[in-house]
Amino acid sequence: MIDLPPAIILLLxxxxxxxxxxxxxxxxxxxxxxxxxxAIVQVPDGVSLTASFLDKTLELVEGSPVRRLFAGVFAVxxxxxxxxxxxxxxxxxxxxxxxxxxxxxxxxxxxDLITLFVFWELMAIFSTVVVWxxxxxxxxxxxxxxxIVHLLGGVILKVGITGxxxxxxxxxxxxxxxxxxxxxxxxxxxxxxxxAPPLSAWLAxxxxxxxxxxxVFLSAFTTKTAVLALILLxxxxxxxxxxxxxxxxxxxxxxxxxxxxxxxxxxxxxxQVGFMVCAIGIGTSxxxxxxxxxxxxxxVYKGLLFMSAGVVLYRTGFAKCTDLGGLFRTxxxxxxxxxxxxxxxxxxxxTSGFTTKTLISExxxxxxxxxxxxxxxxxxxxxxxxxxxxxPWFVFFQRDSGLRPKDAPWxxxxxxxxxxxxxxxxxxxxxxxxxWLPYPLDxxxxxxxxxxxxxxxxLFSGLAFFLLLPWLARTLTxxxxxxxxxxxxxxxxxxxxxxxxxxxxxxxxxALAGAMRALRTTAKMLFDADGVFARPWRIGTTGLWxxxxxxxxxxxxxx
Amino acid sequence: MGKPHDHWLVRRTTIRxxxxxxxxxxxxxxxxxxxxxxxxxxxxxxxxxxxAVFGFFGCVALVLISKVVGRVVKREETYYDDGDPP
Numbered sequence: 001m002i003d004l005p006p007a008i009i010l011l012l013x014x015x016x017x018x019x020x021x022x023x024x025x026x027x028x029x030x031x032x033x034x035x036x037x038x039a040i041v042q043v044p045d046g047v048s049l050t051a052s053f054l055d056k057t058l059e060l061v062e063g064s065p066v067r068r069l070f071a072g073v074f075a076v077x078x079x080x081x082x083x084x085x086x087x088x089x090x091x092x093x094x095x096x097x098x099x100x101x102x103x104x105x106x107x108x109x110x111x112d113l114i115t116l117f118v119f120w121e122l123m124a125i126f127s128t129v130v131v132w133x134x135x136x137x138x139x140x141x142x143x144x145x146x147x148i149v150h151l152l153g154g155v156i157l158k159v160g161i162t163g164x165x166x167x168x169x170x171x172x173x174x175x176x177x178x179x180x181x182x183x184x185x186x187x188x189x190x191x192x193x194x195x196a197p198p199l200s201a202w203l204a205x206x207x208x209x210x211x212x213x214x215x216v217f218l219s220a221f222t223t224k225t226a227v228l229a230l231i232l233l234x235x236x237x238x239x240x241x242x243x244x245x246x247x248x249x250x251x252x253x254x255x256x257x258x259x260x261x262x263x264x265x266x267x268x269x270x271x272q273v274g275f276m277v278c279a280i281g282i283g284t285s286x287x288x289x290x291x292x293x294x295x296x297x298x299x300v301y302k303g304l305l306f307m308s309a310g311v312v313l314y315r316t317g318f319a320k321c322t323d324l325g326g327l328f329r330t331x332x333x334x335x336x337x338x339x340x341x342x343x344x345x346x347x348x349x350x351t352s353g354f355t356t357k358t359l360i361s362e363x364x365x366x367x368x369x370x371x372x373x374x375x376x377x378x379x380x381x382x383x384x385x386x387x388x389x390x391x392p393w394f395v396f397f398q399r400d401s402g403l404r405p406k407d408a409p410w411x412x413x414x415x416x417x418x419x420x421x422x423x424x425x426x427x428x429x430x431x432x433x434x435x436w437l438p439y440p441l442d443x444x445x446x447x448x449x450x451x452x453x454x455x456x457x458x459l460f461s462g463l464a465f466f467l468l469l470p471w472l473a474r475t476l477t478x479x480x481x482x483x484x485x486x487x488x489x490x491x492x493x494x495x496x497x498x499x500x501x502x503x504x505x506x507x508x509x510x511a512l513a514g515a516m517r518a519l520r521t522t523a524k525m526l527f528d529a530d531g532v533f534a535r536p537w538r539i540g541t542t543g544l545w546x547x548x549x550x551x552x553x554x555x556x557x558x559x
Numbered sequence: 560m561g562k563p564h565d566h567w568l569v570r571r572t573t574i575r576x577x578x579x580x581x582x583x584x585x586x587x588x589x590x591x592x593x594x595x596x597x598x599x600x601x602x603x604x605x606x607x608x609x610x611a612v613f614g615f616f617g618c619v620a621l622v623l624i625s626k627v628v629g630r631v632v633k634r635e636e637t638y639y640d641d642g643d644p645p
Contacts, residue, residue: 377617381614454610459585
């Protein structure tokens with residue numbers, strides 16, 4: 001086999017998809033991710049491919065267990081997403097989605113920061129195209145806002161990388177702490193892709209505008225490559241614990257307020273990534289294992305949830321809870337898969353969420369971080385509340401909306417069942433995943449006391465949901481976020497400034513006209529044909545002036 | 560909801576049945592602590608039923624906080640009016 005980097009295989013696949021039609025395109029969409037996966041498994045530990053750029057040696061492919069794990073699950077995601085989308089999505093979207101996935105896989109194997117940056121930007125470009133494929137002015141505007149935020153993030157990252165290159169001479173990807181300007185810039189640039197505060201709004205703004213199939217791809221790559229980058233660059237950075245906890249609760253609160261089903265899921269991405277960011281902040285080997293395992297599980301169940309929401313949107317044209325309800329009657333497969341995804345995200349025993357998220361709680365416990373531990377436990381209850389029950393309840397049950405859509409088309413159903421079985425497999429046999437984690441792990445997920453603790457926690461959250469249902473009634477509203485600052489405040493300030501200038505000019509108009517007249521009269525008096533300076537002057541007068549000016553200069557020189 | 564000819568899952572009797580089953584399961588998870596010991600973090604969460612109370616009131620608190628935040632951030636759907644279909 002030719003030794004192509006995995007990302008390049010997928011990128012070639014994307015180009016082929018863009019150039020082909022019909023059966024050939026379908027075949028490439030499905031085969032390219034699998035071929036990439038085969039190449040990913042074979043990537044050896046250490047640097048295996050370099051290239052020279054200017055006076056630098058770029059490490060294009062560097063393998064390690066955690067890199068292969070993330071790249072592998074990205075390839076599985078690209079396959080599942082491709083299976084879900086290949087009959088319904090536009091060719092542009094499929095090609096862009098594969099190129100986007102190729103960017104993510106490229107980041108996974110990047111051995112130095114320059115290579116990472118190149119693939120990072122590749123993701124930014126093609127994910128924007130995927131957002132645009134949602135169609136309509138809403139998607140176009142959201143895509144532009146999305147691109148601006150990510151290009152800004154890219155610039156910040158580049159500033160950090162360049163600074164690090166100048167000050168240390170190395171662009172190697174290695175663990176660091178945000179102790180100086182360069183490393184802080186890198187951290188900010190990476191965190192921006194993780195949807196960390198204060199710039200979290202782009203995610204819930206852009207993802208729900210994409211097509212029913214596009215959001216499946218978007219949910220997986222950007223935030224999770226940021227998680228991998230944090231694992232590789234900033235393990236144990238204490239700042240991340242606080243950032244992660246903020247994201248966890250931000251996601252829950254905003255999802256509780258939200259009406260759009262896909263936006264509920266988008267907020268819950270921020271929430272789930274918060275768990276991972278917090279774990280990376282804790283930084284022990286158990287915590288890093290937890291972050292990696294949870295990222296893998298999350299990619300699959302969040303993809304599954306977006307698939308089930310995507311099928312509903314595809315079949316009914318609706319995504320808002322206020323338009324939906326009672327769909328379980330005619331969409332049993334979609335409902336069932338949606339519920340499996342919802343249980344997995346909530347960390348219910350026997351699902352992938354349980355066997356991965358509890359690693360993070362254990363790590364917090366092991367480090368004696370009592371507050372973090374209890375906040376994460378409360379957040380686990382909150383996840384069940386905002387995603388675990390809220391999503392399936394409002395979409396598939398709630399009330400009879402009168403909608404009787406057909407169930408998912410066969411390829412969409414197959415993709416959902418594939419992902420649902422992974423969610424259950426990782427829950428029932430966690431050893432299948434634990435063996436791939438970056439550090440050796442000796443952990444019993446199904447210790448009876450732990451299972452009982454989470455069962456109580458989650459089931460009583462369920463009780464709280466149904467008792468508080470009247471307070472959770474959906475309203476036709478959106479929730480403002482910090483992007484309000486540049487979507488509303490800045491334009492308003494610009495308008496205000498423009499008006500102020502306009503008024504000031506109007507008020508000053510008479511005075512200005514007077515001043516102009518005076519200036520003209522003076523100029524005429526001085527410089528006109530018969531003005532002061534045009535008159536013939538006598539030699540004596542001229543001589544006198546020259547003498548005066550020169551002596552004035554002499555005096556000034558000695559002063 | 561609840562008309563006799565509707566889907567069996569949404570009939571009044573089924574829903575009442577589900578509530579009963581759910582309540583029994585809730586009670587069972589707390590009662591199970593008699594035989595299964597939950598190894599708590601500190602003294603506080605070693606009390607029987609701690610997770611149940613914590614989960615329930617945690618959710619109530621989150622909903623209350625979201626209500627307060629909602630008062631500040633909730634706006635009409637057309638607020639941004641950037642050509643989004645309603």
